[in-house]
Amino acid sequence: MAGYGNILYVDLTQGKVKQRPIDSSLRRRYLGGEGINSYLLWEHFQQADPQREPREADNVLIAGLGCLGATPYGAGSKMKWTFKSPVTHMFGDSVSGGHFSSNLRWAGYDHMVITGRAKSPVYLLIQDDKVEIKDAQHLWGLNVMEADDRIRAELGEEVETALVGRAGENQVAHSSISVSRHRSAGRAGGGCVMGSKNLKGIAVVGTRGVAIHNPAAFFQSMDKLNDAFAANARTRDGWKSFGTLIITGHYQRTFVNAFRNQQEPRLPDEKYQKLSHRWWKANLSKGFLSCSPGCATGCSDWYKLKGNESPYAQQHAGEVGRRPEYLGIASFGITTDVPDMPAVAKLTGLCNEYSMDLVETGAICGLLLELAQRGIITDADTEEWWDQPIPLQWGDYATIERMIHSLGNSKDPLGVMFKDGLLRGAQLLEERKGAPVLQYANYGKGGAAFTEELRHRPGWMVNMAVGARGADHLKGMLTMDVKSRGEIALKHFGRADVMDEYLNSEQKGAFTALGESHTAITNSLGICTMLAGSDPIRYPLELFSDAVYAASGLRITPEEMDQAGERIVNLEKAFNSLLGFRREHDSVCYRWQKEGVSEGTGKGWKAEDYMDKALDEYYRFHGWDEQTSLPTRQKLVELGLEDVAQVLDKNSALA
Amino acid sequence: MAKVFRADPEFCDGCRICEMACSLIKTKQVNPYLGRIRVLRDRDTGSRPLFCRHCTRPLCQEACPVPQAMTRDSVTGAVAIQQQHCIGCLACAEACPFDAIWVGPDREMLKCDLCDGDPVCVRYCPSKPIPDPDTSTNAYLSCLQYVEPRRVNRG
Incomplete structure (x- = not known):
């Protein structure tokens, strides 16, 4: 069938490789990308024990790109990586851009299923039909850029890689996968799974291409997408010009920039000026960049420091890098209070070098700084970590850089303490200090939560509480949840007013459920969830x-x-549900549940005031049981998932 | 009057839509290795397209040992390979100062022919907004352009 590649199976224990085509019923039922990945995960854990520790060899690492990726369609090429998460110990997945995934499709594979564990460090080399498990001793110990340089020097410039740095090798729970050098599959710990398999990474060159069923019709569908872009030029221009950085401005106006580990919902004005999208455009922007093939928007950017841009730049003239996305700004600019864009870009890039999730890393750094502010962490602690007493201060990027090295190398007492992520580290620290620590940690579902102030955005807060992979809202892109998008509410809930305001908790649970289903479609087609992928009315x-x-x-x-x-x-x-997660696990951390927002339009809002009611709505809209949150047989049967219902029933996980 | 095929590399964002769309219209498959236009990417910085200028004095044509194998279209001005006469000697690719002629997997020479005057790469090259803070409007420019010669001198 045109437009689809095979599934590549790699067993690292046996050193064996095989492939099989994707049958059409699977495509119809799960589309591709995230959908088929999740099916393959379920299939894998019907044989393997799903309760095993995620770092065990029984875990599986699955990658997949949907059928509109690696084409000129115009909405990018976004790959899903799926596994059991070492951070949350439940379902885990994460998206990456970059050119790696497209090369995989051009080599003939839409999905890749990696199982087992190699005896010694290896990497996987895919050149069209030729798939080899190669020795990676010489790459082990290198961070991402250097490893990528070495691989391309050996195999050629056209090779694209997905690699782990030292954090992945050290099996740091929140290790990410760095794809095509600069684009990460950040969340949920895919890099840890890769490292636990002794897999340094994957290198691919695809030259076979993807056959298109009807090229003339495909060009027409590209025209229609371009027409939709043109009809929504205003939002798209903002996105094209500034990418996710534009969010900084929107969040500043609406009190969502979670300053100093979420103690305040807004950056001080003079700091905002230095971290805004406009500052970037005026001082650092070198031009538009698409993060992946086939993106007609191109919302990324790069920079080269002249030396006069900021205090950090003065010391680092000539440094080249990619513009951080909003979460980079949120993690290091806002959470750890570094109002110096080049320094934030450097810290973000360093996480990418080690292959570590920005969100988890930023949240750990933010927590440590707040604990120092409260006198819970003192110089005696830093002396224990680093053999010298270094005071922890907001905005001190050199110390934050030191923390990132500790977390990535996972050797000194700080790195060891947080090897299993924010929550476990905070628990250990609380036991050791005998002082409150957990109440200052911003987490959910066992991992760090997005560093955003969302207590007064109930729709997004519900997303954080229920997210299948952990506490963030990218599994249910609720960009629909904004003013004037009443037409979506009208279509689905029969009334237009409920989506008029963020500050309105009515129907937001149902809206979250709707957002999840829509995002799953987008992520299964291989396109980007920004713009076209998150707006079912305009696109x-x-x-x-x-x-x-x-x-x-x-x-x-x-x-x-x-x-x-x-x-x-x-x-x-x-x-x-099979792993034992129930309604009580759909919750957010103490600070969000109990403490009100300190200022602004959402002053006083806290999750406990609306969460229960919103969760009821959420389960109801999905057709799940409100008491336990478990899926119902009726819903599963309606979706043709009788076999899944049977498995759940046998494990007392069916409502 | 024949139009000019040109590019503003500063507006290239490396999306590779040009090479993918080109391979699709020429071969019914998406395969950048079959594109008659390519994107040269730096992994850390920007990109620029490699493309045929259809030179007034084509060095590729001068280098071609077979007179009928490289011809100029009288309407579009395209300098194009006539595959039935091409002997696959690579002389054109070696002579091109812009690295804009390639060899395909079956050794056929791959070179732009301007799609009969409506180049698909230009049609789908995404336009870039240049925000003007004073008027809050955008000027649109694409990297790839197929324009009247006078438009090149827009200055």
Whole structure:
């Protein structure tokens, strides 16, 4: 069938490689990308024991790119990585941009399933049909840029890589996978799984290409997408010009920039000026960059320091890097209070070098700084970590850099303490200090939460509480949840007013459920969840179902796609239910639950005031049980998941 | 009057839509290795397209040992390879100062022919907004352009 590649299976224990085609019923039911990944995860854990520790060889690392990725369609090429998360110990997945995933498709593979554990460090080399497990002793111990340089020097400039740095090798729980040098699959600990398999990374060159079912129709579907972009030029221009950095401005106006480890919902004005998208454009921007092939928006950027831009730049003239995304600014600019954009870019890049999740790392650094502010951590602690007493101060980027090295190398007492992530580290620290620590940690579901002030955005807060992979809102992109998007609410809830305001907790639980299903579709098509992927009114599913048909010949209606999205969400939920996760696990941390926002339009808002009611709505909208949160047989059967219902029933995990 | 095929590399964001769209229209598959235009990427910084200028004095044509194998289209001005006459000697690729002629996996020479005057790469090259803070409007420019010669001198 045109438009689809095979599934590549790699067993690192046996050193064996095989492949199989994807049958059309699987495509229809799960689309591709995230959907088929999640199916493959479920399939894997029908054989392997799902309760085993995620660092065990039984875990699986799955990668997949949907059928609109690696094409000129115009919405980018975003790959999903899926595994059991070492951070949250439940379902884990994360998205990456970069050119790696497209090369994998051009080599003939839409999905890759890596199992087992190699005896010694290896990397996987894929050159079209030729798949080899190669020795990686000479790469072990190197961080990402150097390892990538070495691989390309050996194999050629055109090779694209997905690698772990030292954090992955050390099996730091929140290690990410660094893709094509600069784009990370950051969340949930995919890099830890890779490292636990003794797998340094994957190198790929794809020259076979992807056949397109009907090229003329595919060009027409590209035209339709471009028309939709043109019809929404204003939002798109902002996005094109500033990318995710534009969020900094929006959040500043609406009190969502979580300053100093979420103690305040807003940056001081003079600091905001130095961390805003406009500052970037005026001082550092070198031009537009697409993070992955086929993106007609190109919202990324790069820089080269002249030396006069900031205090950090004065010491580092000539340094070249990529512009951090909003979460980089949030993690280091806002959470740890470093109002110096080049320094933030450097800290972000350093996380990428070690292959460590920015969010978890930023949250750990923010917690340590707040504990120092409160006198709970003192110079005696830093002397124990670093053999010299170094005071921890907000905004001291040299010390924050030191923390990142500690966390990535995982050798000194600080690195060892936080090897299992923010929550476990905070627990250990609380035991050791005999003083409150956990109440200052911003976490959910066992891992760090997004460093954003969302207590007064109930829709997004529910997302954090229920996210299948942990506490963030990217599994349910709620960019729909903004003013004037009443038409979405009208379509789904029969009333337009409920989405008029962020500050309104009505129907936000249901809205979260809706967002999850829609995001699952986007992530299964291989396109970006920003812009076209997160707005079902301006970019309706008809656009994508037409494009899928043109690309692959798979005739699928928007209604069937909607149902596929729901099916994917239900399967991921079923996996977590099988592991024992219930309603009581759908919660957020102490600070968000109990403490009100300190100022601004959302002053006083806290999660406990609306969470229970919103969760009821959320489960109801998904057709799950309100008491336990478990999936119901009726819903699973409706989605054609009888076999899943059977497995859950046998394990007392069905409502 | 024949139009000019040119590029503003500063607006190239490395999306590779040009090379993918080109391979799609020429071969019915998406494969950058079959594109008649390519994107040269630096891993850490920016990108720029490698493309045929359809030179007034084409060095590729001068280097070609077979007279009928490299010809100029009288309407579009495209300097194009006539595959039935091409002997695959690579002389054109070696002579091109812009590295804009390639060899495909079956040894066929890959070179731009301007798609009969409507180059698909230009059609889908994403335009870039240049925000003007004074008027809050955007000037749009694409990296790849196929324009009247006078438009090149927009200055």
